[in-house]
Amino acid sequence: MRGQPTPGTRVRLTDAFLRNTGQVVGGEAFARWTVVSCPCGLCQTGRFVAVDQPSTDDPDRSRHVAVANLEVIKPRPQYNPFPKSAMRKFHNRHED
Numbered sequence: 001m002r003g004q005p006t007p008g009t010r011v012r013l014t015d016a017f018l019r020n021t022g023q024v025v026g027g028e029a030f031a032r033w034t035v036v037s038c039p040c041g042l043c044q045t046g047r048f049v050a051v052d053q054p055s056t057d058d059p060d061r062s063r064h065v066a067v068a069n070l071e072v073i074k075p076r077p078q079y080n081p082f083p084k085s086a087m088r089k090f091h092n093r094h095e096d
């Protein structure tokens with residue numbers, strides 16, 4: 001990812017990173033986080049962001065993840081069981 005995601009952005013580790021670190025199977029592969037604002041020096045560099053998970057080293061602090069290893073989770077398009085086109089067909093059939 002280029003640039004630092006803003007707080008509230010939903011992120012996950014990239015597939016490339018998980019492959020490189022052998023974490024394709026396991027918790028990390030399915031970890032999803034929300035970026036939180038953090039004033040620390042690490043975040044000031046723009047190379048790391050804090051996420052809504054406590055750090056394993058220091059539970060009082062947020063976990064920090066390298067921005068380069070993150071990608072934004074795109075919201076899934078909502079499934080619409082009644083798209084307009086299908087409803088039109090339905091109505092047409094009954095008007096015949």
Ligand SMILES: [Zn+2]
Nearest residue numbers: 038040043050
């Ligand atoms: Zn920070």
